[in-house]
Amino acid sequence: MKNNSLLNTDIKEIEKFLGADNINNLSGKTILLCGAGGFLGRYFVELVAHLNSSKDRSPITLIAVDNFITEPTATHLSDTPNNITFHKMDIINGIHFDFDIDYIIHAAGIASPFYYAKYPMETMEVATIGTKNLLELAVAKNVEGFMFFSSSEIYGDPDPKEVPTDEAYRGNVSCLGPRACYDESKRLGETMARVYHTHYGVPTKIVRPFNVYGPGMNQNDYRVVPDFINRTLSDKPLKIYKPGTQTRTFCYATDSINGFIRVLLKGVPGEPYNIGNDSPEITIQDLADTLESVAGHPIAKSFVEHPDVYPGDEPIRRCPNIKKANIHVGYHPQVSLKEGLTRSLNWASENYEFKEKR
Numbered sequence: 001m002k003n004n005s006l007l008n009t010d011i012k013e014i015e016k017f018l019g020a021d022n023i024n025n026l027s028g029k030t031i032l033l034c035g036a037g038g039f040l041g042r043y044f045v046e047l048v049a050h051l052n053s054s055k056d057r058s059p060i061t062l063i064a065v066d067n068f069i070t071e072p073t074a075t076h077l078s079d080t081p082n083n084i085t086f087h088k089m090d091i092i093n094g095i096h097f098d099f100d101i102d103y104i105i106h107a108a109g110i111a112s113p114f115y116y117a118k119y120p121m122e123t124m125e126v127a128t129i130g131t132k133n134l135l136e137l138a139v140a141k142n143v144e145g146f147m148f149f150s151s152s153e154i155y156g157d158p159d160p161k162e163v164p165t166d167e168a169y170r171g172n173v174s175c176l177g178p179r180a181c182y183d184e185s186k187r188l189g190e191t192m193a194r195v196y197h198t199h200y201g202v203p204t205k206i207v208r209p210f211n212v213y214g215p216g217m218n219q220n221d222y223r224v225v226p227d228f229i230n231r232t233l234s235d236k237p238l239k240i241y242k243p244g245t246q247t248r249t250f251c252y253a254t255d256s257i258n259g260f261i262r263v264l265l266k267g268v269p270g271e272p273y274n275i276g277n278d279s280p281e282i283t284i285q286d287l288a289d290t291l292e293s294v295a296g297h298p299i300a301k302s303f304v305e306h307p308d309v310y311p312g313d314e315p316i317r318r319c320p321n322i323k324k325a326n327i328h329v330g331y332h333p334q335v336s337l338k339e340g341l342t343r344s345l346n347w348a349s350e351n352y353e354f355k356e357k358r
């Protein structure tokens, strides 16, 4: 049985990227983490477990919440160390705790296009009703910080003049397209985070992640990096959705977690921050070629139309301008794409399950 732990070296890398000051600001605090069973949530869980193993600081108390809608087989929270408790809960149904809470991290969501096409109602509700429930809790607990995970998808398909895209760009989003349940509900979630700041003084911070990837992504996640890696390890051709010239930049998990925590602690309340990598901006075809060079052997590729289960209407270009996060919170990504893909591929080869011998 595989334990699916993340890379210990990655958790230590996040600690290094954050630095002692940021970590000290978290020590002794109580954090409510929603979406703890997901890809990014588990980095927070393992980071806190690692930080709590030090005798030099007061431990962080972490309340980890998830409903496991997209992670029904997740096992990594079943055996949690001291000061971390797990609650299976759906934040759409309301949330209440008797104890004090210092920070709320709202990373619950349905992030993979495959799953938001499958669960459009739940996708809209977690980003809107779920967000409102957590913001109400933030008011009641008078929290020091609240972080809403929005998405680069709120920009939709940006005007090429707006790429790299900064936070002031208003977006080019369809309210009726196949991605609308995700994009539009994240947009409303951001509005709520802003209003709860201006009306109730909640120190809300908004992060807009741009294609974060790394170890810990579910084998059946269907986002492009784990999908390509899963196919590479299964000796299946990579399916590149046409035209294949759509561009993205990819951000390794350790860089992104550093950015998220910096925004939580130092971001300006009510403000959004792009968290991603501003280079290289590459086509999906280039991503397949880079993975091939990392794997060290030829990989078959086929160009296909979007299947019915995967929403089309993809942005043609996606690349963040990250100057705001750099200037406000000192964020700068450091892990190269080749290095991140190497770590991801190696982790998946140890942790993904394959019926047939590779």
Ligand SMILES: NC(=O)c1ccc[n+]([C@@H]2O[C@H](COP(=O)([O-])OP(=O)(O)OC[C@H]3O[C@@H](n4cnc5c(N)ncnc54)[C@H](O)[C@@H]3O)[C@@H](O)[C@H]2O)c1
Residues within 6 Å of the ligand: 034, 035, 036, 037, 038, 039, 040, 041, 065, 066, 067, 068, 069, 070, 071, 089, 090, 091, 092, 106, 107, 108, 109, 110, 111, 112, 126, 130, 149, 150, 151, 152, 153, 208, 209, 210, 211, 212, 213
């Ligand atoms: N990873 C990225 O590149 C990326 C990019 C843009 C936005 N985001 C956003 O960041 C957040 C975390 O992303 P991720 O990659 O870890 O996604 P993920 O899908 O791996 O994890 C999200 C977790 O939220 C849980 N969840 C969903 N609905 C819930 C509910 N109603 N109650 C409780 N838990 C619920 C899911 O079970 C899952 O474990 C999401 O909100 C996502 O939309 C991520």
